[in-house]
Amino acid sequence: MDKRKAGRLSLLVLTVVAILHFISLYKVAVLPEVLLATLRWIFIASLVVYGFYKRSLTAWIMISMAIGIEIGLDFRSFSQDLRILSQIFLKLIKTIIAPLLFATLVVGIAGHSNLKQVGRMGWKSILYFEIVTTLALVIGLIAINVSKAGMGIEAPPELRGLPPSTEKVLQQKVINIMDSAGVSVPPDLINRLPDTPGKTWQDHILDIFPENIVKSVYEGSVLPIVLFSVLFGIALALLSEQKKRPMLNFAESLAETMFRFTNIIMYFAPFGVGAAIAVTVGHLGVDILVNLLKLLVTLYISLIVFLLIVLLPVAKIIRLPIKKFIQAISEPVSIAFATTSSDSALPKAMENMEKFGVPRKIVSFVIPTGYTFNLDGTTLYLSLASIFVAQAAGMNLSIGEQIIIALTLMLTSKGVAAVPRASLVILTATAASFGMPAWPIMAILGIDELMDMARTSVNVIGNTLASCVVARWEGEFDDAKALAFNEKEADAIIG
DSSP, X not given: OOHHHHHHHHHHHHHHHHHHHHHHHTTSSOOOHHHHHHHHHHHHHHHHHHHHHHOOHXXXXXXXXXXXXXXXXXXHHHHHTTHHHHHHHHHHHHXXXXXXXXXXXXXXXXXXXXXXXXXXXXXXXXXXXXXXXXXXXXXXXXXXXXXXTTTTOOOOGGGSSOOOOHHHHHHHHHHHHHHHTTOOOXXXXXXXXXXXXXXXXXXXXXXXXXXXXXXXXXXXXXXXXXXXXXXHHHXXXXXXXXXXXXXXXXXXXXXXXXXXXXXXXXXXXXXXXXXXXXXXXXXXXXXXHHXXXXXXXXXXXXXXXXXXXXXXXXXXXXXXXXXXXXXXXXXHHHHHHHHOOHHHHHHHHHHHHHHHTOOHHHXXXXXXXXXXXXXXXXXXXXXXXXXXXXXXXXXXXXXXXXXXXXXXXXXXXXXXXTSTTHHHHHHHHHHXXXXXXXXXXXXXXXXXXXXXXXXXXXXXXXXXXXXXXXXXXXXXXXXXXXXXXXXXXXXXTOO
16 A cells, blocks of 8 residues: 555545544434444544545645544543643753854845844834734724624623733632631622732833843743844854854854754654644634634634635735645644644744745744734734624624724734733723623633634734745845655655
């Protein structure tokens, strides 16, 4: 048996399994659940056989997602124990990000000593980011106003309150300690204590600047790391060749080491990704789609429309080989889809874009910066979700009010792409500031993992494409490397 025959076998088994599930779903015949589950596992076994012949990390990631879905469906309690595997994978990935960003940015800036180009890349990137994210915002507003997914929803009693914030949980612990020590505590003290204040625009600006680079690395704050690395690279570029060369050699070695480090960690990706999917399906189940299917479909259709009418024309305008580009981003996008974290896809996205023909100095500047300023999927989601909350609450907002809310969300969401479901926190805080109730957000929470998968994937697609746009704009995109991109050579599992 070869790769092609194994693929055909998997397709045949999938067809049989799909037909029998269709028969069972529409009660054409009564089929025992044990039989259906067994057939699904036979299909997964055929995928595993195909994976052995395919020998591709991307293929194994997709196979692991199928295994994770089945484990989540058949062994819900056990699936929650697999969370540790996905957490290990995310922790390993996060160890890469700071040294990789530092090394690649320093080499990109100091290695070429072209400080004017750094400035050009900066304003070109920001201009492109803001145009594209504004289009994403508009598409989200149009989609939710057309589908009216939030109209007619009644507030369930169990969704009328939000879980307490971290600050409130800490305050409650202190009150409990005081109470156990015999200290007299007023019964309503927890309600009188202030909650964590929301961030102002001044706070968001201050967050860009690192007060302590070690603290920024520890907290995983991408933008302060980028700013520190850019300033460090500029300072290094101003030194004489004799003093610059040792540090530059160190940065070059560090960058190459971190890319190899990434390849090693990617061997664990199928386990981490499969576990993440198993936890999600086991926690939510598949029936969650019934309650909020309209909102979910609205988001997915909106993101597809955004890809087709915004990003695809951009790719064609810059004369990108679409098929090769899809091959280059398939692995980082599949990782982002399963883990709902753009951070997990960052190292592989940077590596593949460099192999695709984007110079390292542009890749290391544009993609990390895009994680703060170019959140296409998150921006679209927030514009859509905020109006969904208003519709569910029966609030009739004018177009102007909707735009103000969406713009506020777009500004306050800068830098949240790296954290799974962080956009839900942003949505909660912004909704409260505009007088919206909390219970519709709690309803969204039920399917937010499924929505987060899609919007995170689009974030990664948008940022990888942005690096190509800036490279073409700078006249440094390597068409020969793009056309010669080999998916097998880019896979970490191929050695």
